[in-house]
Amino acid sequence: MNLLLNVLWVIFGGLWMAVGWLLAAVIMAITIIGIPWARAAFNMARYAFLPFGFAAVDRDVHLGEGDLGTGPLGALGNVIWLVLAGWWLALGHLITAIGLAITIIGLPFAWAHLKLAGLALWPIGKIIVPREMVDYRRPV
Template identity: 70%
Template sequence: MSLLLNILWILLGGAWMAFGWLIAAAIMAVTIVGIPWARAAINIALYTLMPFGYTAVPRDRLTGQEDLGTGPLGAVGNILWLVFAGWWLALMHVAWAICLAITIIGIPFAWAHLKLAGLALWPIGKTIVPKDQAMPLPRV
């Protein structure tokens, strides 16, 4: 079922949004100091191509350890990301969600866009995993 939803997703806007994430990654990579954000944007671009069957989880919840992206430096990175790129990527996801939610068949895709919009606002410190690996994570 996930494969069918992912194919329909790509046809109904997923490819365009993945392209938007790749543009953001390229802009960040060109600035040299933006390379850590570019890496996160590329990971999310891949997730944007195939969102069904996968989910984004905080890396420290998955591994049980804090790292550079999940600590205070990651929060600063997320704030910078939000100001320079996150808000317009989130806005694009919300616009797609509104367009798709108008139809009943587009509601699952609209929901996926809204989840991606939230991720677009605060991506540093998150990792993409299959949904079955994300389920047993304890709350910290």
């Protein structure tokens, strides 16, 4: 089922949003200073391309230990990301979600775009894992 949903996702808006994430990652990587943001954007581009069957979770909760991306520096990095690229990626996901929500068939894809819009605003400190690896008993 995940394969079918991912194929339909690519057709109905997933491809162009994944390209948006890749563009943001490349621009960040070119600046050299933006390499930490580029890494997060590349991870999110992969998730934006094939979201079904995967989940975005807090890295410190999933791994059980904190790091630079999950502490105060990660929060500062997210604020910088939000100003530089996060708002327009979130806007792209939101516009796509509204377009897909018009039809009943598009509702699951609209919901996935809304989840990605939230990630677009605050991606540092997140990790993409197969849905089977998510421990739903712990807060995410």
